[in-house]
Amino acid sequence: SRKYRPFTPVALADRQWPNRTITQAPIWMSTDLRDGNQALFEPMNAERKLRLFRTLCDIGFKEIEVAFPSASQTDFDFVRRLIDEALIPDDVTIEVLSHAREPLLRRTVEALLGARSAIVHIVNATSPLFRELVLGMSRTEVLAMAVDAVQLVKQMTAEQPQTQWRLQYSLETFTATEPDFAIEVCDAVSAAWGATPDNKIILNLPSSVETAMPNIYADQIEWMHSHIARRDSVILSVHPHNDRGTAVASAELALMAGAERVEGCLFGNGERTGNVDLVTLALNLYTQGVAPGLDFSDINAVVRNFEACTGLSVPPRQPYAGELVFTAFSGSHQDAIKKGFAARQPGSIWNVPYLPFDPADVGRGYDAVIRINSQSGKGGIAHLLESHYGGEIGAEQLWRLFAETYLDAAKPWRYLDHQLFEHAQGQGIQLQI
Numbered sequence: 001s002r003k004y005r006p007f008t009p010v011a012l013a014d015r016q017w018p019n020r021t022i023t024q025a026p027i028w029m030s031t032d033l034r035d036g037n038q039a040l041f042e043p044m045n046a047e048r049k050l051r052l053f054r055t056l057c058d059i060g061f062k063e064i065e066v067a068f069p070s071a072s073q074t075d076f077d078f079v080r081r082l083i084d085e086a087l088i089p090d091d092v093t094i095e096v097l098s099h100a101r102e103p104l105l106r107r108t109v110e111a112l113l114g115a116r117s118a119i120v121h122i123v124n125a126t127s128p129l130f131r132e133l134v135l136g137m138s139r140t141e142v143l144a145m146a147v148d149a150v151q152l153v154k155q156m157t158a159e160q161p162q163t164q165w166r167l168q169y170s171l172e173t174f175t176a177t178e179p180d181f182a183i184e185v186c187d188a189v190s191a192a193w194g195a196t197p198d199n200k201i202i203l204n205l206p207s208s209v210e211t212a213m214p215n216i217y218a219d220q221i222e223w224m225h226s227h228i229a230r231r232d233s234v235i236l237s238v239h240p241h242n243d244r245g246t247a248v249a250s251a252e253l254a255l256m257a258g259a260e261r262v263e264g265c266l267f268g269n270g271e272r273t274g275n276v277d278l279v280t281l282a283l284n285l286y287t288q289g290v291a292p293g294l295d296f297s298d299i300n301a302v303v304r305n306f307e308a309c310t311g312l313s314v315p316p317r318q319p320y321a322g323e324l325v326f327t328a329f330s331g332s333h334q335d336a337i338k339k340g341f342a343a344r345q346p347g348s349i350w351n352v353p354y355l356p357f358d359p360a361d362v363g364r365g366y367d368a369v370i371r372i373n374s375q376s377g378k379g380g381i382a383h384l385l386e387s388h389y390g391g392e393i394g395a396e397q398l399w400r401l402f403a404e405t406y407l408d409a410a411k412p413w414r415y416l417d418h419q420l421f422e423h424a425q426g427q428g429i430q431l432q433i
């Protein structure tokens with residue numbers, strides 16, 4: 001069942017500082033199977049893609065970009081398989097990417113034939129560098145290419161009324177595009193699609209390469225939000241990349257600046273330094289008391305599936321998901337945590353020092369919270385032993401164990417845990433391990 005335990009956020013429970021914050025979750029779009037996949041050493045085969053697709057559906061994504069079907073036969077076949085084998089849950093809409101060129105758009109719509117609902121995602125670059133260097137086109141030509149592409153998709157999709165079609169238009173390199181031109185393109189493609197409040201167009205404003213501070217991106221989004229014509233007929237979407245390491249902050253500020261949809265990947269997979277990490281973004285909302293609408297209540301399962309499908313590994317300090325993110329080794333931290341656990345009352349708000357929220361909320365246990373290494377203290381040792389022992393360990397015995405256990409500071413925690421248990425048992429402390 002997709003449900004978090006009741007949760008009272010500590011950070012905001014008793015706010016005194018003036019602040020603004022995000023009060024509701026955005027529309028999420030996972031591009032794990034497109035932006036994430038295209039950036040892997042070895043892109044996923046169909047079985048892995050399918051396994052990750054199912055993981056994304058289980059997490060609760062309702063919009064999933066599954067492929068770039070005009071770019072490869074493998075991608076085309078994958079989209080066909082999802083549709084032909086009826087593998088798409090009723091409440092999930094698949095999305096596919098295409099450049100704004102006629103043959104590619106025709107192939108894209110062909111890939112989607114028979115889908116219950118689909119988003120055609122057209123992209124073209126709009127910044128001066130890309131116009132001049134890559135496309136060799138003027139502003140007028142780029143604008144015409146965009147409008148022609150939208151009109152063609154509108155016409156092709158009108159011939160396939162059994163599918164519920166939606167359109168997304170992305171201004172690749174948006175953040176390096178002149179504001180007046182960005183507005184001109186957005187307004188022209190909205191008009192070409194005939195966007196209305198009942199048939200909104202998704203306008204996606206990527207930081208295709210993140211080169212500016214998060215507040216600058218947010219300023220750009222805010223400006224677009226307040227200058228786009230027919231704002232009520234537009235879903236304003238962001239697609240932050242992480243070249244400066246600030247994609248999560250960029251997405252958060254962009255949401256506060258008027259965006260209502262975010263595209264990204266699990267654990268920040270994606271081109272170069274990746275797309276924005278949707279796990280961190282969602283759980284950041286969660287720990288602020290905002291229901292994210294995505295279920296990470298078994299984070300270990302998400303990590304396992306992600307690693308098996310992509311061949312990447314989730315680092316030990318990855319927010320919310322890494323092996324060490326709920327672990328304290330140092331003596332003073334362990335002492336504070338031990339006091340926090342001892343003071344807990346059933347039903348009370350989570351208030352354990354150094355642990356920003358209850359690890360159980362993401363399906364993690366408490367056994368990894370206190371581990372020992374050469375920096376640990378007696379508090380940690382006592383906690384570790386007592387959690388495997390019925391009563392308290394006496395002070396004198398603790399001192400002896402403390403002295404004995406740290407003979408070799410170079411040993412890793414797993415070894416020290418083991419050594420500690422052996423010494424304790426040698427002193428007649430019967431542990432349940």
Ligand code: KIV
Pocket residue numbers: 035097123170171172173204206207208209239241
């Ligand atoms: O980063 C980017 O600009 C993209 C577009 C296709 C949206 O991935």
Ligand code: ZN
Pocket residue numbers: 035206208239241271275
């Ligand atoms: Zn991208």
